[in-house]
Amino acid sequence: MNGAPVVGWGFLLPFLMIMGGSAAIIVWAARRTRTASDFFVADARVSAGRNALALAGDFVGVGGFFAITGLIALHGVDGYVLALGALCGFPFMLFLFAEPLRRLGHYTVADVVAPPGSGTALRILVAATQMTVILTQLAAQLVGAASLIRLLFHLPETEILLILGVAVIAYVTLGGMLATTWLQVIKAAMMLTLAVVLAALALSRFGWSPLALMGAAVRLKGAAVMAPGGLFHSPLDTGSLLMGLAFGNASMPHILMRLNTTTSPQAANRSVFLGTGLITAFHLVVFVLGLAALVLVGGRAIAGADPGGNMALPLLARALGGDLLLGVLSAVALATILAIVAGLVIAGSAALSHDLWIGVVRRGRASPHEELLAGRVSSVALVVAALLLSRVFLSVNVGLLSALGYAVAASAIFPVLLLKLFWRPLNPAGAIAGVCGGLVSSLVLIWLSPLVQVSVLHHAYAPFPLQSPAAVSVLLALLAAVSATGLSRLRRHGPPPAPLPTGTPC
Amino acid sequence: MTPLRPARVLSGARARAVSLAAAAALLLLQFGFVAVLFGARKGLGVLIGGSVSIYTLVLLVMTVAPWLLTWAYTRAVRPEPPQQEGQQS
Numbered sequence: 001m002n003g004a005p006v007v008g009w010g011f012l013l014p015f016l017m018i019m020g021g022s023a024a025i026i027v028w029a030a031r032r033t034r035t036a037s038d039f040f041v042a043d044a045r046v047s048a049g050r051n052a053l054a055l056a057g058d059f060v061g062v063g064g065f066f067a068i069t070g071l072i073a074l075h076g077v078d079g080y081v082l083a084l085g086a087l088c089g090f091p092f093m094l095f096l097f098a099e100p101l102r103r104l105g106h107y108t109v110a111d112v113v114a115p116p117g118s119g120t121a122l123r124i125l126v127a128a129t130q131m132t133v134i135l136t137q138l139a140a141q142l143v144g145a146a147s148l149i150r151l152l153f154h155l156p157e158t159e160i161l162l163i164l165g166v167a168v169i170a171y172v173t174l175g176g177m178l179a180t181t182w183l184q185v186i187k188a189a190m191m192l193t194l195a196v197v198l199a200a201l202a203l204s205r206f207g208w209s210p211l212a213l214m215g216a217a218v219r220l221k222g223a224a225v226m227a228p229g230g231l232f233h234s235p236l237d238t239g240s241l242l243m244g245l246a247f248g249n250a251s252m253p254h255i256l257m258r259l260n261t262t263t264s265p266q267a268a269n270r271s272v273f274l275g276t277g278l279i280t281a282f283h284l285v286v287f288v289l290g291l292a293a294l295v296l297v298g299g300r301a302i303a304g305a306d307p308g309g310n311m312a313l314p315l316l317a318r319a320l321g322g323d324l325l326l327g328v329l330s331a332v333a334l335a336t337i338l339a340i341v342a343g344l345v346i347a348g349s350a351a352l353s354h355d356l357w358i359g360v361v362r363r364g365r366a367s368p369h370e371e372l373l374a375g376r377v378s379s380v381a382l383v384v385a386a387l388l389l390s391r392v393f394l395s396v397n398v399g400l401l402s403a404l405g406y407a408v409a410a411s412a413i414f415p416v417l418l419l420k421l422f423w424r425p426l427n428p429a430g431a432i433a434g435v436c437g438g439l440v441s442s443l444v445l446i447w448l449s450p451l452v453q454v455s456v457l458h459h460a461y462a463p464f465p466l467q468s469p470a471a472v473s474v475l476l477a478l479l480a481a482v483s484a485t486g487l488s489r490l491r492r493h494g495p496p497p498a499p500l501p502t503g504t505p506c
Numbered sequence: 507m508t509p510l511r512p513a514r515v516l517s518g519a520r521a522r523a524v525s526l527a528a529a530a531a532l533l534l535l536q537f538g539f540v541a542v543l544f545g546a547r548k549g550l551g552v553l554i555g556g557s558v559s560i561y562t563l564v565l566l567v568m569t570v571a572p573w574l575l576t577w578a579y580t581r582a583v584r585p586e587p588p589q590q591e592g593q594q595s
Binding site for chain 2 (some may be wrong): 280
């Protein structure tokens with residue numbers, strides 16, 4: 001069982017089926033993608049149920065599925081804490097953003113935070129922030145995908161990235177959001193089904209009893225496997241990490257954009273509620289899979305295949321269902337990477353073409369044909385930029401890239417969006433200060449954190465002690481937005497009138 | 507069986523207050539979890555029945571609690587009916 005599994009014949013049939021199905025979806029969706037609204041938000045005709053599956057698909061990537069299973073298998077149930085942080089992102093999105101964004105928004109976050117009339121500076125800044133988040137997430141997905149495919153198929157990274165890039169360009173430019181949504185729906189359904197099948201096969205080895213599985217884990221590794229202390233050592237760091245994951249997930253541009261694909265604000269709310277149920281159920285299954293990998297595969301074999309634990313799930317699949325199940329899992333993993341990258345590219349192309357080209361350069365005076373063309377061209381440009389970035393970042397820790405995206409989204413998008421929707425006095429000056437404050441503080445604090453100073457630069461000491469800056473940078477962004485709003489109002493209206501002297505009759 | 511009471515349609519300031527309260531409750535839940543995680547570290551590792559630790563139960567509760575909160579929220583608040591095309595609230 002030692003060593004990374006090499007995917008064999010079992011992969012070919014499911015992979016060809018997925019690729020054939022994807023090609024059929026592209027052809028079908030291309031005929032229906034005629035306007036910018038079709039291209040960016042599937043003409044707002046996606047039902048709540050389908051959007052819930054697509055949201056769950058966007059949320060549960062290969063990172064979540066493979067990494068959390070591996071973390072539990074290597075570090076015990078403490079590895080599951082990361083899943084809890086991300087899981088809270090959807091409820092935050094439901095409570096704060098889902099309905100108002102769908103009611104106000106057109107395509108992107110910039111449509112809400114920087115509507116026409118609020119100045120080009122704010123629109124450029126919000127679009128640039130979205131692009132920063134999307135490019136870091138794209139690079140993280142592509143680098144992670146390349147490593148995973150290298151481990152699974154033993155193929156060189158450059159060729160893998162090029163094939164993936166061409167597939168994404170075909171998907172996005174021809175099929176737009178409609179094709180991306182359907183791919184995400186099918187992929188999410190396959191992933192959820194596969195997770196349930198794997199968990200059922202694992203539990204069947206323990207008399208269908210999760211308690212027996214936990215008992216086996218305790219007998220193998222001792223009671224420490226069920227106790228805290230495996231991964232997290234500082235309360236402030238853990239709190240900041242959970243907050244960053246939750247706020248970051250709730251304000252990821254490609255996930256927020258999905259709200260605008262629904263038929264109504266009610267459907268947006270319902271889809272986030274259903275999506276939360278799906279990802280909750282999925283994480284309960286992943287909990288079982290992590291413990292099953294620990295017992296049936298063993299920590300040593302998992303760490304031997306990949307020290308990060310990413311091979312825990314493929315090794316478990318091979319242990320439970322041989323080459324066939326490993327092949328199906330690998331094909332689903334490829335479909336997952338393709339779907340998530342396509343979703344990110346659509347959101348990025350909306351920021352680039354709709355927010356910057358149409359909104360700033362053309363000042364909203366573009367024909368529908370030009371808007372659609374700009375979307376398609378910017379998708380190609382974005383994929384090329386992401387491929388180049390991923391080549392540069394191949395040697396950089398995927399966790400760092402991912403953390404960067406989450407930190408920027410949580411610090412620069414979440415606070416300003418929250419204030420825009422719930423605090424009426426916020427003005428463009430306040431919004432600019434909020435976005436700048438969140439963006440700069442999150443980037444600087446990540447640079448000073450142990451994630452860069454210790455893990456990447458190999459220094460002995462990091463000036464900023466937290467792995468995730470959210471606890472500080474979100475507060476700084478809120479403070480900057482509120483202060484700048486107050487100051488600009490003072491400048492416009494002059495100082496407030498002096499209070500009436502005591503005793504003066506009102 | 508008594509049928510479930512239909513959700514009330516809250517709008518305007520009351521709906522916004524409920525939304526903010528729900529978000530604050532979720533944030534408190536997260537920080538409460540961190541407080542328990544570091545405040546009762548030894549107690550969390552205690553095994554019940556030889557295999558399940560208190561920590562495992564806390565993790566499972568923390569998985570399901572956000573979804574229960576969304577369920578309660580969707581029961582309490584329903585979005586207002588759609589306005590005319592192009593009209594913004």
